[in-house]
Amino acid sequence: MKEKRQKPQDPNQLLSRDSWFELGLRTLFPFLGVLVALLVSAVVLLFLRVNPLAAYAAMFRGAFGSMSGWYQTFVKATPLLLVGLGICIAFKASVINIGGEGQIIMGALAGTAVALRFPDAPAFMLVTTCLLAGFLAGAFWGFIPGYLKARFKVNEILSTIMMNHIALQFMNYLLSGPMMDPEARSAGTFLAQTARLPAGSWLTRIVPQTLMHSGVYIALTLAILVYVFLWRTTIGFRIRAVGLNPQASLYSAINVPVNQALSMTLAGGLAGLAGIIEVLGVHRRIIEGFTGGYGFTGIVAALLGSLHPIGLIPASILFGGLLVGANTMQRAMQVPAALIQAILGLVVLFVSGSTLGIQQIIKKRRISVTAAIKEDQS
Amino acid sequence: MNSAVERVHISHVEMKEIVKTFPGVMACNHIDFDIRSGEVHSLLGENGAGKSTLMKMLYGMLRPDGGEILLDGRRAVFHSPADAISAGIGMIHQHFMLVPTMTVAQNVALGQPSSRGFMLDLDVVSDKIRKLSAEYGLRVNPDDLVSYLSVGEQQRVEIIKALYLGASIIILDEPTAVLTPQEVDDLFVVLRNLVAEGHGLVFISHKLHEVTTLSTRVSVLRDGHFMGTRDASCLDRDELVRMMVGRELKEITPRGYSGGAERLKVRDLHVQGDRGTEVVCGVTIDLHAGEILGIAGVAGNGQRELAEALIGVRVPTSGTILLEDADITTAKLNNRINAGMAMIPEERMQDGAIKDFSVQENVFLHDHSDPEFSAGIFLRFKKMEAHARRLIQDFKVKTPNLDTPIRNLSGGNIQKVIMARELSRKPSVLIASQPTRGVDIGASEYIRERLLLQRDNGTAVLLISEDLDELFSLSDRIAVMYEGRIMGLFNREDTDVQTLGFLMAGLDPKGESLVGPGCE
Known part of the structure; x- marks a missing residue:
């Protein structure tokens, strides 16, 4: 028999302390995951006879050591943030979107097609139309698995992965056929890329001599909009309700399948937007491999940001930095490119692992706090 | 080995x-x-x-x-x-x-x-x-x-x-x-x-x-x-x-029950359970305004599926449900709610509330899109908060504040929030499934009081319960459900625990098998 040794504390106080504690954990743990991943990678680096400290220093310097490093980091963070926002919305409805890559591709293709079709349209109109086309195409690519899940209970993880392959092969076909750069064709190089987009469709480079483009603003604005959407609108309310408890949502006449499909559609739209922004801002044409794995890395960035639109901002900057820094490290320390991938993989592993750890800790604490509150109530 | x-x-x-x-x-x-x-x-x-x-x-x-x-x-x-x-x-x-x-x-x-x-x-x-x-x-x-x-x-x-x-x-x-x-x-x-x-x-x-x-x-x-x-x-x-x-019954004070207007008419309802077998087999009941109709029975005799079919989360295989003479047998849940139905589900934490949502959010699981609480797609937090606060006070819910996740509340307080939400829509028909199961005594008493109040205000209440005391103290009429069928329907004054107990166990109260074989 347990005896009460101390007077129960004021539950209000306990509770608020509890939620601060949770918030702290949720914010800190993923970064701890990054740290552990770097520690483990250090062992691998030692095996390759590379000084891990020097390697990481190079990495940090590359990403955050100079203004140009920062700009590159922001450029990489932009698509990560956009894709991550979509992942975030889908996750709130407890739908998992692995289809970012495909949605990026479809968005980029649609926007590019618009830009190439109307080269002489006024710049503002052209950019807006391109972005809209990118969003819609990505949304359509997200809607398909969303609808399949809602209507036929098709597992969205599998269907989105398959949609990625379809999109990739569709792009390969277009780049080596109908959309191939006419110049590459006439020059006989047959590079798999589209023609350069008309200047009217370009996103402005906000810092001269760098790749830093105005897409950053769009991404940041959308982060705030997604936050408002999820927590301040009726649709966001329903999406969160469906994700947390489909059963209770059903009893409250919230349409579960429709909201799941909707969240997937929005996720696709945001990824599509990431794709077209990457094209209009950085490459200004579609080149092979332009997606750079953002569709997958965005998922991890979203996890690192605790699946919160605002938390995603620092998380995608950190990940953008890792991508940029990894390049520098590769050049400076002669680390093989494959190892960089491995390090990023470890970060993914430990970050997702840390979220499990948090859940464990929070669960334990909740039990004790809840008990204290209930005691107080009765 | x-x-x-x-x-x-x-x-x-x-x-x-x-x-x-x-x-x-x-x-x-x-x-x-x-x-x-x-x-x-x-x-x-x-x-x-x-x-x-x-x-x-x-x-x-x-x-x-x-x-x-x-x-x-x-x-x-x-x-x-x-x-x-x-x-x-x-x-x-x-x-x-x-x-x-x-x-x-x-x-x-x-x-x-x-x-x-x-x-x-x-x-x-x-x-x-x-x-x-x-x-x-x-x-x-x-x-x-x-x-x-x-x-x-x-x-x-x-x-x-x-x-x-x-x-x-x-x-x-x-x-x-x-x-x-x-x-x-x-x-x-x-x-x-x-x-x-x-x-x-x-x-x-x-x-x-x-x-x-x-x-x-x-x-x-x-x-x-x-x-x-x-x-x-x-x-x-x-x-x-x-x-x-067991327990001897407390004295029943007859209340003036004079069956009001017919609200809900259920005719020969058949419903399948999760396993695909028929678990509600031809139920026919009438529910009147201003009465509490109790459904007694041991859990698993079709009460849950009956309630689900009535509120519209389970599709009946045959039969009809009429709400004020409008056929709602296949109507969507949303339409039923708008037509004046409300439900307190049996599984409180699974069906009635979202445990990670705050108290306030749980109050608005259905009504968040009501024009009173939203403008276009935007939620009107001030109005929502005022409404939630009013309900919390009205139903004496003990909670640190409106933003507290509802899982931190005790079972009784969670049930009060659910009840406050459902009753705030002023329903004409209320289906309450096991409303006091697992709820502490104080909250149970309060929930029962509210059910009676609701009845006195003219709501037609269907009360599904395994607690015979509760059924006797609240109901105007009591029906017993056994293996998907209504075994009997009584005015409260005309029956007793013994009779109901027999029907609940699948026995005929008037049969001669009251005394087992082997007893002299």
């Missing part, structure tokens, strides 16, 4: 002065129970009487807070089911623990060391299963895939599994609840074989006729108390029912 465990012989298991408390409830209050080999000792009691809790302690799933378990006079402590199994105790759960994609033999071998070390010994296991099957008349084929087996066959696989693990004492937790009458007969043949072979069986049930046909002894639990044990040779059904539902 031996793959099949030899039967562990126990001739007498005693549970003495067993105490188990859960937060707020004493599930077992100094209970004595014993079981000998070669007998069927039935445990009888209403839901929540403590039968399952007591048996879970014998099977090592729960640990008693007090008292002791003796095996043939020696004290035993079980830390887990594995301990109980190795001591010779087996349990057949209501929900089977089988892997559907595996064969019978694979299921039985699961988790057991193989006689061949790292290599599988399924052929040995299969032989043993065939032997056990023949010995006890179980008719189980070790090579069948479990997913192809009927419910009755799966249950026999569970029995084989227990025997394979060497069980001498087998606990059966409401084994007949999931079976068809034919399967029940088959099961009884098997159980009699087991007894003949010297096994001791604990048979948990609340169906009186089954208990009386099978048992050697019958013990009755009520509200965590041991009410007594009777020998089969001298079973008085009347007495058993009294022991089970």
Whole structure:
């Protein structure tokens, strides 16, 4: 028999302390995951006879050591943030979107097609139309698995992965056929890329001599909009309700399948937007491999940001930095490119692992706090 | 190493002065129970009487807070089911623990060391299963895939599994609840074989006729108390029912009930359960304005599915539901809510609330899109907060604040939030399923008061409950549901607990089988 040794504390106080504690954990743990991943990678680096400290220093310097490093980091963070926002919305409805890559591709293709079709349209109109086309195409690519899940209970993880392959092969076909750069064709190089987009469709480079483009603003604005959407609108309310408890949502006449499909559609739209922004801002044409794995890395960035639109901002900057820094490290320390991938993989592993750890800790604490509150109530 | 465990012989298991408390409830209050080999000792009691809790302690799933378990006079402590199994105790759960994609033999071998070390010994296991099957008349084929087996066959696989693990004492937790009458007969043949072979069986049930046909002894639990044990040779059904539902009734003060206008008309409703079998079989009821119609019955007799069909989360197979003469049989839930229906679901945390949502968000699960609380797609937080605050005060919900996740509240307070939400829409028909189950006494009282108030204000209330006291103190009329049918409908003043108890156990109160055979 347990005896009460101390007077129960004021539950209000306990509770608020509890939620601060949770918030702290949720914010800190993923970064701890990054740290552990770097520690483990250090062992691998030692095996390759590379000084891990020097390697990481190079990495940090590359990403955050100079203004140009920062700009590159922001450029990489932009698509990560956009894709991550979509992942975030889908996750709130407890739908998992692995289809970012495909949605990026479809968005980029649609926007590019618009830009190439109307080269002489006024710049503002052209950019807006391109972005809209990118969003819609990505949304359509997200809607398909969303609808399949809602209507036929098709597992969205599998269907989105398959949609990625379809999109990739569709792009390969277009780049080596109908959309191939006419110049590459006439020059006989047959590079798999589209023609350069008309200047009217370009996103402005906000810092001269760098790749830093105005897409950053769009991404940041959308982060705030997604936050408002999820927590301040009726649709966001329903999406969160469906994700947390489909059963209770059903009893409250919230349409579960429709909201799941909707969240997937929005996720696709945001990824599509990431794709077209990457094209209009950085490459200004579609080149092979332009997606750079953002569709997958965005998922991890979203996890690192605790699946919160605002938390995603620092998380995608950190990940953008890792991508940029990894390049520098590769050049400076002669680390093989494959190892960089491995390090990023470890970060993914430990970050997702840390979220499990948090859940464990929070669960334990909740039990004790809840008990204290209930005691107080009765 | 031996793959099949030899039967562990126990001739007498005693549970003495067993105490188990859960937060707020004493599930077992100094209970004595014993079981000998070669007998069927039935445990009888209403839901929540403590039968399952007591048996879970014998099977090592729960640990008693007090008292002791003796095996043939020696004290035993079980830390887990594995301990109980190795001591010779087996349990057949209501929900089977089988892997559907595996064969019978694979299921039985699961988790057991193989006689061949790292290599599988399924052929040995299969032989043993065939032997056990023949010995006890179980008719189980070790090579069948479990997913192809009927419910009755799966249950026999569970029995084989227990025997394979060497069980001498087998606990059966409401084994007949999931079976068809034919399967029940088959099961009884098997159980009699087991007894003949010297096994001791604990048979948990609340169906009186089954208990009386099978048992050697019958013990009755009520509200965590041991009410007594009777020998089969001298079973008085009347007495058993009294022991089970027990309490003398408080005096009923007749209220002026003069059936108001007809609100809900249900005609010959048939509904299928999750397993695809018909669980509501032709229910016809009328619900009037300003009355509480109670539905009595032991859980699992179709009440849940009836409620789900009425509110619209389960589609009936046939029959009609009329709400104020409008056919709503296939209407969407949203339309029913807008037409004035409300529901307090049975599974509070699963169906009634979102535990990670705040108190305020839970208040608005349905009404968030009401124009009063949203402008376009944007939520109007000020209005929402004012409304939620009003409800919280009105229903005396104890919560630190409106942003507290509802999971931090006690069951009673969560139920009050759900009730506040449903009643705030001023429904014309309210379906309340087990509204006070698992709720502390204070909140229960309050919830009952609110139900009466709602009735007095003209709402038609359908109250589904297993608590006869509650039904008697609240209802104007009471119907009993048994195996999907309405067994009888009474004005409250014209019936008593005894009559209802018989109907709930599937017996005819006027029949002559009131006194069991063998009693002079």
